[in-house]
Amino acid sequence: MEPLELKQRLVAKALELGFDVCRVAPAITPPHAEAFLQWVAAGKAGEMTWLAKNAERRTDPQLVLPGARSVVMLAKGYGVAPGQTPEPEFQIAQYARGKDYHDVLTPRIRELETILAEYGGRQRSYVDTGPVLERDFAALAGIGWHGKSTMLISRELGAFFFLGAMLTTLELPADPPTKDRCGTCSRCIDVCPTAAITAPHQLDATRCVAYLTIELKGSIPEEFRPLIGNRIYGCDDCAAVCPWNRFAKASTEAQFSALPFNSSRPLREFLSLNDDTFRTLFRGSPIKRIKRRGFLRNVCVALGNTGSREDLAALIQAAQDPEPLIAEHALWAIQQLKVRYPEKSPRPEAPGD
Ligand code: SF4
Ligand code: SF4
Structure with missing residues (x-):
């Protein structure tokens, strides 16, 4: 030919x-x-x-x-x-x-x-x-x-x-x-x-x-x-x-x-993934390449940038993660949220209270 x-x-x-x-x-x-x-x-x-x-x-x-x-x-x-x-x-x-x-x-x-x-x-x-x-x-x-x-x-x-x-x-x-x-x-x-x-x-x-x-x-x-x-x-x-x-x-x-993992959900939900559920959720997707540690690291950063007070509990949990990479990024995110949402200082006592 x-x-x-x-x-x-x-x-x-x-x-x-x-x-x-x-x-x-x-x-x-x-x-x-x-x-x-x-x-x-x-x-x-x-x-x-x-x-x-x-x-x-x-x-x-x-x-x-x-x-x-x-x-x-x-x-x-x-x-x-x-x-x-x-x-x-x-x-x-x-x-x-x-x-x-x-x-x-x-x-x-x-x-x-x-x-x-x-x-x-x-x-x-x-x-x-x-x-x-x-x-x-x-x-x-x-x-x-x-x-x-x-x-x-x-x-x-x-x-x-x-x-x-x-x-x-x-x-x-x-x-x-x-x-x-x-x-x-x-x-x-x-x-x-x-x-x-x-x-x-x-x-x-x-x-x-x-x-x-x-x-x-x-x-x-x-x-x-x-x-x-x-x-x-x-x-x-x-x-x-x-x-x-x-x-x-x-x-x-x-x-x-x-x-399905693209569907709308609170971002913090990803923080509850363990190795098994991570693999199941991202089966067939290129995201599986970065493994749970890389993915949760990224989720923490995004929560630090865009999260609200409601995300704090999940981040505090993530800060205890045995994987140091996740824990470190969760701590960073908590700091960002604390700066963005400072705890309300107690109301000063009024005279005569
Ligand atoms: S400069 Fe960038 S955005 Fe513009 S046509 Fe080229 S590649 Fe596209
Ligand atoms: S960070 Fe910049 S160079 Fe990299 S993908 Fe985004 S826009 Fe493109």
Whole structure:
């Protein structure tokens, strides 16, 4: 089969499997390889040590799949129409409200691999977890452009989409890149609550709420806690303000619909989760990754920022938690509430009382 014909078959199958876009980039050194190495060397990746560990592989597709000639890039939108998701008193990043996208998309990409295997190709695929600079290859393939937020932005999908990458030893016709359409807009930079986008296209991940609430395993630095607001898993602010979302269709993928834990409930209820009930509540969700200790840590911070007197009893209980990380953040939250709601001083005695 001719490479163009094979690519057409692959694209048709990708769309049939529910991907929104399937395009091809050449398996070259990614354009931001050097910038990525400098970013990691400058410590901007924080505790994401795996980025440094496999930095060389990330910047050379030949080290990931010897003989790689093409990178098939896949995009799947997960944006929702306004009002389509519950608006509880806490915020969870849109991508984490439904089933874990790794589990949803990986079997589909494996199915695509079998098509190329029929024609003698060797493949290696990843959904966000492999040593591949996915955004660079997606930009090379024309799925979108590097927004000032450092996220990839697509004309069709806006800012809310997942990427999958399939390296192959087959030569497939590459698609052209698309042009940068950020123009004079700077909404993502202006909206960031922690000033993590330090300049256009520059992210200090160690300041980003997504990093602080998901990737960071230990204590959240106190300077950032008040800025986290009621976000308990990730942050959507820079993506949500992007004007290119206007043109994006809402995702129809049932597996990305909000799971029951999103339903409206007092935030303090999460503090009563033990390891078992945590696992049950977040089964199938990416939130399970941060385990009870990380999740309750985040809940304490959000309660410290937005809670009321009614939350004090649950926080006092959490301050006794055998997990020191939770206890420490609960104590911090109690302090915040005490400052916000000082105990009423007793009424001074009137003369003659
Ligand atoms: S995800 Fe939130 S904290 Fe991180 S860069 Fe975007 S707006 Fe800033
Ligand atoms: S918000 Fe504006 S500057 Fe930021 S990525 Fe979107 S278009 Fe570009």
